[in-house]
Amino acid sequence: MAFNYKTEFQRYRRYYQSLEPTFTKPKSRAYTTIIFSFLAVSLFGWYAIRPTIQTILFLQREIRDKTELNKKMEDKIAALIEAQAYYQEVEPLLPVVDQALPTIPDAIPLLIQLRNLASRSGTLIGAVQLPTIPLTGQEIGPAGKDAKLSSPGANKEHIYDLSISVRGSYPSIRTFLEGITQMRRIVSVDALAVIPMKADFEGSASAIPSSRVLQLALKLKTYYLVE
Amino acid sequence: MDNDRDLLLISVFTFFTVGLWITFELLKTSRTTTVSQSTQQIVVPLTAKIDVDTLTAMVNRKVF
Numbered sequence: 177m178a179f180n181y182k183t184e185f186q187r188y189r190r191y192y193q194s195l196e197p198t199f200t201k202p203k204s205r206a207y208t209t210i211i212f213s214f215l216a217v218s219l220f221g222w223y224a225i226r227p228t229i230q231t232i233l234f235l236q237r238e239i240r241d242k243t244e245l246n247k248k249m250e251d252k253i254a255a256l257i258e259a260q261a262y263y264q265e266v267e268p269l270l271p272v273v274d275q276a277l278p279t280i281p282d283a284i285p286l287l288i289q290l291r292n293l294a295s296r297s298g299t300l301i302g303a304v305q306l307p308t309i310p311l312t313g314q315e316i317g318p319a320g321k322d323a324k325l326s327s328p329g330a331n332k333e334h335i336y337d338l339s340i341s342v343r344g345s346y347p348s349i350r351t352f353l354e355g356i357t358q359m360r361r362i363v364s365v366d367a368l369a370v371i372p373m374k375a376d377f378e379g380s381a382s383a384i385p386s387s388r389v390l391q392l393a394l395k396l397k398t399y400y401l402v403e
Numbered sequence: 404m405d406n407d408r409d410l411l412l413i414s415v416f417t418f419f420t421v422g423l424w425i426t427f428e429l430l431k432t433s434r435t436t437t438v439s440q441s442t443q444q445i446v447v448p449l450t451a452k453i454d455v456d457t458l459t460a461m462v463n464r465k466v467f
Contacts (some may be wrong), residue, residue, distance in 0.1 A: 207407040214414035218421040226425045230432050238437045245438055249445040258451035269458045276461050292467040393465035 219379070275360050277401045280338060281309045286361055286398060288317065290340060297351035299344035309336050332403070337366065338396045343373060349392045356396070367395040 198204050283306055294301045340353055348372070356363055373389040435441075 204407060207411055210413045211407075211410050214418040216410075218414075218418045221425055222421050227429060229425075229429055232431055233433045241437045245442065245446060249449070252446055252449055255449040255451045259449060259453070261451045262451060266453050266455055266458055269455075269462055272458065272461045272464075275466065276464070289467040296467065312449055315422070355465070356467065357463050360461060360466050403436070 177349045199354040231300060273359060273390075276362050278400055279401060279403050280311065280359075281361060281400050282361075283309055283338075284334075286338070286363070289359060290356075293352060294342055297344070297355055298348035299342040299352045299392075302341040302343055303339075304341075305339040307336055307338075332401055334400050334402060335397050336400075338363075338398060339394065341391060341393045341395065343389060343391045344389060345388060349390055351395075352392065356394075362399050364397045369393040 287304060287306075290304070291301060309363070342349065353365075353368075356365065369392070371391045371393065373391050398402065
């Protein structure tokens with residue numbers, strides 16, 4: 177159907193003419209002004225004022241953040257320079273940290289140290305019990321649950337238990353215990369029991385003097401730090 | 404007349420809703436940091452002191 181502009185014009189003219197008396201009323205005019213003012217402010221507020229103020233606030237915040245960041249970076253650079261000086265000073269001492277807290281379980285070197293300590297202190301190692309522990313410090317499977325790979329505090333620290341039983345005289349056992357507390361490798365005594373030995377052991381051919389032979393059962397905890 | 408009042412109410416509520424929305428958006432913008440998480444990790448303060456006493460104590464411990 178062709179668009180007849182004459183009839184359409186007349187139709188819209190009638191509409192506008194019918195609206196005219198409504199807008200001539202002061203109350204309607206006031207209402208219309210207020211309504212359109214609110215709508216206009218809302219519209220421009222959302223599409224014009226909000227992005228502008230948002231950009232201003234974002235830039236202000238960025239300036240503040242960058243200034244603060246710059247100051248923190250300068251502080252950190254100064255601290256790093258200072259730390260480097262300290263590090264160079266203590267660098268020769270650092271391997272002892274690895275000896276105290278190795279990055280792998282290092283069970284064999286620990287056992288060797290305990291054996292050397294026992295021979296130095298004049299005690300005899302009766303038994304040593306180790307849980308299943310990973311050689312490389314990686315997590316182990318379900319078979320190695322006894323290794324007690326717990327993680328106190330940081331999840332990089334690992335603990336495993338070690339039970340050892342030694343026998344000897346009171347002074348030698350005491351020396352052995354003191355040696356454990358003075359070992360560079362961090363070993364803590366979790367539990368200990370001192371049991372007097374039976375007479376049949378005392379009569380046997382042994383390097384230990386037969387008088388007052390004691391057995392020391394120790395439960396130790398040792399640590400390593402997985403990097 | 405009721406129609407006018409309804410329209411006025413709608414426009415007023417629209418105005419307040421948009422106003423509140425803008426306010427919260429602006430608050431969010433001003434509160435949100437522009438520094439990325441990785442940069443925040445980089446600028447974590449560093450204590451330059453190294454505990455030499457502990458190191459010396461460890462050196463003094465024995466290796467059997």
